[in-house]
Amino acid sequence: VLLHRLVSAMSTWALLRFPAPLIRMCSGNWGLGLQEKPALLFPGMAATAVQVAGRKDYPALLPLNESELEEQFVKGHGPGGQATNKTSNCVVLKHVPSGIVVKCHQTRSVDQNRKIARKILQEKVDIFYNGENSRVHKEKLEAGRKKQAKKKRAKETLEKKKLLKELWEASQHVTEERTGADGVPGGFRE
Amino acid sequence: MKLWGRILWTLLSGSRGRRGVPQGWALNSWKPLSSLTGLLSAREVVSHWTQVFEQRGIPEAQESSEYIVAHVLGAKTFQSLRPVLWTKPLTPKQLQYIQELCSHRLQRMPVQYILGEWDFQGLSLKMEPPVFIPRPETEELVEWVLEEVAQRPTTVGAQGGPLILEVGCGSGAIALSLLNQLPESQVIAVDKGEAAVRLTHQNAQRLQLQDRIRIVPLDITSEGCWTHLLSWGPIDLVVSNPPYVFHKDMEQLAPEICSYEDLVALDGGEEGMDIITHILTLAPRLFNVSGSIFLEVDPRHPELVSSWLQSRPDLRLSLVAVRKDFCGRPRFLHVRKSAV
Numbered sequence: 001v002l003l004h005r006l007v008s009a010m011s012t013w014a015l016l017r018f019p020a021p022l023i024r025m026c027s028g029n030w031g032l033g034l035q036e037k038p039a040l041l042f043p044g045m046a047a048t049a050v051q052v053a054g055r056k057d058y059p060a061l062l063p064l065n066e067s068e069l070e071e072q073f074v075k076g077h078g079p080g081g082q083a084t085n086k087t088s089n090c091v092v093l094k095h096v097p098s099g100i101v102v103k104c105h106q107t108r109s110v111d112q113n114r115k116i117a118r119k120i121l122q123e124k125v126d127i128f129y130n131g132e133n134s135r136v137h138k139e140k141l142e143a144g145r146k147k148q149a150k151k152k153r154a155k156e157t158l159e160k161k162k163l164l165k166e167l168w169e170a171s172q173h174v175t176e177e178r179t180g181a182d183g184v185p186g187g188f189r190e
Numbered sequence: 191m192k193l194w195g196r197i198l199w200t201l202l203s204g205s206r207g208r209r210g211v212p213q214g215w216a217l218n219s220w221k222p223l224s225s226l227t228g229l230l231s232a233r234e235v236v237s238h239w240t241q242v243f244e245q246r247g248i249p250e251a252q253e254s255s256e257y258i259v260a261h262v263l264g265a266k267t268f269q270s271l272r273p274v275l276w277t278k279p280l281t282p283k284q285l286q287y288i289q290e291l292c293s294h295r296l297q298r299m300p301v302q303y304i305l306g307e308w309d310f311q312g313l314s315l316k317m318e319p320p321v322f323i324p325r326p327e328t329e330e331l332v333e334w335v336l337e338e339v340a341q342r343p344t345t346v347g348a349q350g351g352p353l354i355l356e357v358g359c360g361s362g363a364i365a366l367s368l369l370n371q372l373p374e375s376q377v378i379a380v381d382k383g384e385a386a387v388r389l390t391h392q393n394a395q396r397l398q399l400q401d402r403i404r405i406v407p408l409d410i411t412s413e414g415c416w417t418h419l420l421s422w423g424p425i426d427l428v429v430s431n432p433p434y435v436f437h438k439d440m441e442q443l444a445p446e447i448c449s450y451e452d453l454v455a456l457d458g459g460e461e462g463m464d465i466i467t468h469i470l471t472l473a474p475r476l477f478n479v480s481g482s483i484f485l486e487v488d489p490r491h492p493e494l495v496s497s498w499l500q501s502r503p504d505l506r507l508s509l510v511a512v513r514k515d516f517c518g519r520p521r522f523l524h525v526r527k528s529a530v
Contacts, residue, residue, distance in 0.1 A: 071516070080517050081327050081488065082456050083435055085446045087301045088253045089326060090269075105269040108257070108309040110516065111329035 061122050061135055069121075070094040071114070093117040098128050229279030232259050236268065239292050246296055249444070254301050258291045261305050298445040311367035313397060320452035321389045324363035327515040328431050331486045331522050332367050334513055335429055338482065338524070339372060351375035352426035355419065355476065357410055357469050358382075360455060362390030362403075364429055369399045376402045378422060382409040383452060411468050416475045424478035431486040432465035434458040462488050467498060474505050474527050483507070483525040492520050499525070 072092040078084050090105040091113040102124065104117035127134040230238075236255045243251035256268035262284050265271040280288075294304045302308040302317045309315070310324045311332050317323060339352055351374025356365045359379035369377055381387050387407045394400040404422065408415055419425070435443070435456045447456070458464050466485060473483050487495070492512045499507050507525050515521035 079439070079488075080515065080519060081325060081486065081521060082322075082431070082433070083439060083443060083447075084325070085300050085302075085323060085444065085451075086326065087250055087257060105267050107270070107312075108266050109311065109329060110326040111333065112309070112312055114516075 061126050062129075064095065064118060064122050064125065068096050069118075070096055089113055091117045093121050095121055095125050098125055100124050100128060230285065231277045231279055232263060232268075232271070233276050235259055235280060235285070235288060239288070242292070243295065248295060248298065249446075250301075254295050255292070257301050257305065258295065259288055262287050262291070266309065298449060300446045300450055303450055310363040311370070313363075313367055313370060315361050315363060315366070315393050316389065316396065317361060318385070318389055319450045321383070321386050322360040322451055322455040324361060325431075327517075327521055328364065328486055329367075330513070330515055331429065331431065331484060332364055332371075334522055334524070335368060335427065335484050336371055338484075339375075339427070353423060354378070354427045354429060355425045356380070357428065357430040358386075358432050358455065358465070359390045359405065360386050360431075362393040362405075364431065365390065365403055366393055366397055366399055368429070369402050370397065376404075376422075378404045378406060378419065378425075380406045380408040380410065380419075382407065383454065385452070386455075410472055411465070416472050419472075419476055424481075425473075425476040426478075426481060428469060428473045428476070428481070428483040430465075430469055430484075432458065432469060434462045434466060434486070434488045434491065436460070436462040436488065436490075458488075461494060462491065463494055463498065466491065466495065470495075470499070470505065470507060470525065471502075473525075474507065477527050480529045481527045483523075485523045485525070486521060487523055489519040489521065492523060495523060495525070 070093070072094075080086075087108075089108060089110045090103065091110065092101065092103050093114075094101045100121060102117045102121045104113045104120065106116055107113055123136050127136050131137070236252070236259050239255040239258070240252045243254055248254065260266065260268045260271055263271055263275055263280075265275075268276075291304050295301065299319075300323060302323045303319045306317055307314055308317050308323065311329050315324070335354075351372050354365075354368055354375055354377045356368075356377060356379045359365050359381045362379060365377045365379040369375055379390055381390065384407060387405055390403075390405050391400070394403050394405065406418070408418065433454065433456050435458055437457055437460050439462075440453065440457055443456070447453075458466065466487065469483065469485070473481065492509070496509050499505065499509060506528050508528060509523060510526045511524040512520050513522040513524070
């Protein structure tokens with residue numbers, strides 16, 4: 001039950017939130033042998049890292065698996081935390097299976113850069129694996145189609161207007177011919 | 191052209207070091223002015239100042255240079271500048287401003303103080319010496335609190351969302367980012383530094399969050415301070431990035447920190463535990479039945495805190511989780527008051 005609640009709670013927070021390694025322990029028998037790789041409390045969580053909200057017509061992008069990512073920060077030497085003042089917030093994120101690397105230094109916040117890097121990487125990975133079927137590609141096509149359709153409609157409207165104008169002008173011209181200079185309907189001259 | 195050259199020369203020269211000697215460009219490998227046929231672009235200026243900083247042993251030479259130039263051009267980072275601006279010539283005014291800012295960097299002023307602002311959890315905050323500059327690791331502390339709140343919705347008080355106490359609010363980074371992402375929450379932010387109280391207030395107003403925050407000048411090591419804190423009702427959560435540097439490590443801090451930041455915001459006493467233990471002693475009095483404390487600490491603290499809590503069973507607190515920062519160091523603690 002706890003797992004279920006955790007998962008559903010996590011999915012409502014899913015947009016760009018990702019779990020970090022957690023070590024849980026009881027106060028009683030806690031040995032401080034911090035393992036190299038801390039066991040995740042809920043191993044299933046590692047799979048769903050980032051979910052980008054899907055649009056109505058397209059499915060959501062495949063979430064990235066955190067365990068397949070390698071992240072590089074400018075870690076720097078030294079203790080970190082309060083004892084350091086670092087401004088190098090560039091994030092380099094690699095998707096190991098495909099080899100795609102994204103570098104992000106769009107903001108002054110490491111946290112934001114990590115999120116943005118994941119979003120960009122997610123799209124690139126989608127293109128890599130799905131090629132023409134990728135969501136990005138489909139969206140581009142769709143945008144292109146919409147643009148074409150719009151152009152077509154605009155053109156048709158323009159032509160209609162042109163035609164109407166011509167018809168109207170022609171009818172004006174005919175009316176003038178009919179009345180003639182002497183007021184006698186031209187079409188009835190002898 | 192000659193006059194322009196001379197103006198450029200003056201503008202681009204670094205500040206005149208401590209001995210009054212123009213430093214950095216005089217004998218270095220930087221191109222002689224005669225090869226500068228035109229005006230300087232952002233890229234070239236960054237390159238120039240990176241070199242100057244490197245020669246003067248200024249850490250993060252390129253990053254510092256990039257942030258300053260980007261700032262003058264109206265962007266937060268060099269990468270986020272519109273590419274056309276990378277190569278467009280800068281105006282004399284811009285060059286002048288860059289030179290002024292860079293001269294502060296030559297005095298080891300932290301970039302965040304030079305720019306007067308910095309970002310944290312998507313918020314832009316005003317920065318001002320000597321108020322402690324938020325560290326990037328601390329953003330993860332906020333993330334953790336948000337995750338926990340999402341899993342355990344609390345409804346203490348008429349307003350709904352959690353009532354949070356932040357100890358040592360500094361610039362307001364933690365308090366304001368929690369308020370920003372937890373629209374139902376309220377925060378009591380305390381700091382014993384007047385400048386911090388003022389700056390948190392300014393940042394709260396900048397972000398229009400002043401209605402949900404109470405900023406209180408308070409030294410939590412002072413006797414009986416908890417009675418004052420209880421006047422807003424029981425607290426759900428205590429969060430803090432308290433001074434946690436071991437006293438003996440203080441002398442190893444970089445000049446950026448020693449010369450400009452309030453060292454009181456850093457020094458945690460002999461084992462860096464002084465403020466931490468005060469917070470842990472105080473918190474149980476503020477909670478109702480249960481409550482959580484989230485702390486940022488030194489990587490040596492999880493063990494020390496655990497031992498200390500065991501020596502204080504009267505507090506009924508237990509260390510329930512330790513979380514690592516993005517460098518893989520144990521950095522954050524979750525301590526909980528048990529219901530029974």
